[in-house]
Amino acid sequence: LCRALLPALALALLGLAAAAGPRQTPVLELAEELAEELWSAGLPGDLPELEPECRSLLAAFAEGSAALTDCLGRRARPVRLCQGCHGHYRRLLAQYGSIARAVGNSSESHNCAKSILTSDRLQIVVTLSEFFNETWEAANCANCLKNNSEGLSNSTEEFLDLFNKSLTCFEHNLQGQAIDLSPNNYTEVCKNCNETYTKLNDLYNHLQRMNRQGGESAHSAHLCIDVEDAMNITRKLWSRTFNCSLPCSDTVPVIAVSSFILFLPIVFYLSSFLHSKQKKRILILPKRIQSNANLVNIQEKYS
């Protein structure tokens, strides 16, 4: 029954796909695939094929992963992964879940999960899904999403707001400057944006501290990559490009204090060498036959 139905279904699907219109490439691929299958279906003794519902699940997964890859790639620099792609990721998770849970109607042994996930050596669907999961974990995106992972958490929103504000502040002040000042002098930026920058910095530190208190293990010590990267860019701009954070270096008092402390042991050792009484040991003469007496004894004994 199954084998007889296949060509018809494939044709129907082909029509459906062709009707979908603008997306050219997947349709072509699908058509090619189907044609091949149609050809193989006619051959005697061929292998059992995928059931239609499994096929549609697989197609959905393929499209979902394509979309997620596209999103990740586009948002790689500056990093906006978690903000932009969490919808795609969630959908992909759901699709994978439905594949894993789906059971075909024909028989126990031909369910979708088995035929898609574990019937060959490569197991490409599993590999793909693992890759996405690992990437998501490494980016630590869960950290800046809400608990049900729908949308960004409040603190992240707040942080990104502040981040955008400080970026606009930088831009704003630089525009005014670029004309009349040399590019090395950014005092204007430093003065005007100091408040926003400090706020941003404090918020970041606060988030980090909260995060560290919440999670014990080493991995969750990181914030999500978007926030980390945003902060990184800002800090680099601030202290490298604008050269705004100039710490007061007070070398003279440090040298004075340290040389004082380093001088103390010398005084200590000298004074204890000069004033402390050297410990003397009292020698004790052992009670034993003295060597010269010894000789005499031996001589006496043998004489």
Add this chain to the structure above:
Amino acid sequence: QLTPSSFLRIGQLSNVDLNEDIHELETEVPRQRPNEIPHNEKLLSLKYESLDYDNSENQLFLEEERRINHAAFRTVEIKRWVICAMIGILTGLVACFIDIVVENLAGLKYRVVKDNIDKFTAKGGLSFSLLLWATLNASVVMVGSLIVAFIEPVAAGSGIPQIKCYLNGVKIPHVVRLKTLVIKVCGVILSVVGGLAVGKEGPMIHSGSVIAAGISQGRSTSLKRDFKIFEYFRRDTEKRDFVSAGAAAGVSAAFGAPVGGVLFSLEEGASFWNQFLTWRIFFASMISTFTLNSVLSVYHGNAWDLSSPGLINFGRFDSEKMGYTIQEIPIFIFMGVVGGILGALFNALNYWLTMFRIRYIHRPCLQVVEAMLVAAVTATVGFVMIYCSRDCQPIQGSSVAYPLQLFCADGEYNSMATAFFNTPEKSVVNLFHDPPGSYNPMTLGMFTLMYFFLACWTYGLTVSAGVFIPSLLIGAAWGRLFGISLSYLTKGSIWADPGKYALMGAAAQLGGIVRMTLSLTVIMMEATGNVTYGFPIMLVLMTAKIVGDYFVEGLYDMHIQLQSVPFLHWEAPVTSHSLTAREVMSTPVTCLRRIERVGTVVDILSDTSSNHNGFPVVESNPDTTQVAGLRGLILRSQLIVLLKHKVFVERANLSVVQRRLKLKDFRDAYPRFPPIQSIHVSQDERECMIDLSEFMNPSPYTVPQEASLPRVFKLFRALGLRHLVVVDNRNEVVGMVTRKDLARYRLGKEGLEELSLAQT
């Protein structure tokens, strides 16, 4: 200057002044001036006595052994296992306690200092941060040093030399007391928190030994509690076995290396060994590391993970790039040579420093001041190094516990601070595992140099602290530097990972300083969790030892020698065959007769000029024509118990009801026998007689006068003797050989040299 006649007299007199610990000769010696010299390494102190590792097989003992049936022996055996399990568990728990407290206190300190530095970096006034750091360190170390200097000085240092001596058979006063344990544990915590260049691993070995000695006795004399259990084990022989188990458990808890622990006991400690004991010790070690592991896992919140087997974990060395190739082995051997030379330099410097300390800084308050100064200087050096360093690394992706920004750009941390602004254990692990490029060569070079001198200066202070971790740290720093320069020279390609070289450097440096071989190889192997490293580590340690021994001996042996401990090495000095027992022995010997007058016994025991501990018992034959042959040997402790219970011949005749003395009475008094002064003997009782034949050891070991020194030495070392009687061919006592008579011969730079005895 004994005349021949005085020599001939010895055999015939039954009651001459006799010896174990040797004191002045009698009046016939003309030069009696007290000879005072400054302390040097060629002395043997009278303070140290031997332990009685040889069982006194007297009648009481034989009777008791006969009474115990087969089943009872089995319970004794089971008790031994139970004790070993308890030793393991308690050692593990103590290690956990130290680890957790150190982690929290040090964390607190570093957070306070870091906040302070962050605050003053912005506003200026970093000198206050420096002062704060130095003061914090100095005050914490002051407390640690005060308790050691004033309450229990034997808790100073790593404790490994002391345990080594104890297992060798030297009784170091107070070394296995509960008080020592408490001081040791607190002292270690305080000195690590105080930021000294020290580790908490070495003292674990001492702690384990004290725990073992305490548990196996079933009582604590310090607390005056007797649990009335394990009474069978109340003697030196049994205690020694448990102490070796405790030392092994300590190593195992410190490094997560149970096999290394067993081998440590075997290599460093055990002069006496058997297979059953090995298996029991291994059991204790395993229990110890497992306890530590499970408790720490629960503490860190992942209860079933079991991921922290030791106080220090070197982390995992199993990634692809951590492997080594055949071509690298000559490089490792070269690192071993460097480690040996640097280790010898370390030891030589420490030798001079220790000598100076013994001679001039012997008052406790001076010692405390010195420790405080070292702590303050350590903080200052760290601060100055961090202040001057311009090596900044991005915070992102690194696992720095306390990133210190200082003059770095925002989002970066000072790389020097990961090395100095951290507990030494963490720094070691960072050096092993931080990705290539985390440190620049300048930072590593300066760090190695500074830390080398700091560690050398710190070891020997009156604080309890170990030398393992600082050595590893120095080695890891120069090893990493070596790895970086190697990959720089070869333009990167194959030997990319400096962590591997850091490990080999650490092994080389540690081997060069402590000169342990087998056990250290296994400890390092177990701590890295990678068996394939066994071969290069072994080569590195071998080279380091050979090179180092060429210059100066190992740190522990050096300190044992500086303490004037009569320590017996594996073998007699090689050129000592020409010496015979007759030249080695002390003579004349104070003997007791088999039935002796109480007054004589009391007089001999209370003679302050000769606090001998073993007395040959000779036949009490009244007529002088017959020779007084050797009948047995009795110990001071036994005599004191006899006097205390007034076991006199006359009293036994008078009162039939008097209880017969049992072995239990001797055990109850062990190990702190009362001094003779505390025993009151009335004038009447002085006239009584005391019969020693039941209590003396009737079969003491003897040698003829012609026995060579190596032969005597072998007997001593193998049997763990305390007294060896020298007899002539008529079985008359001629002399007595004790530990100090043997230990004084040593192979020096110009052949065989003889150490002098001194009162310390």
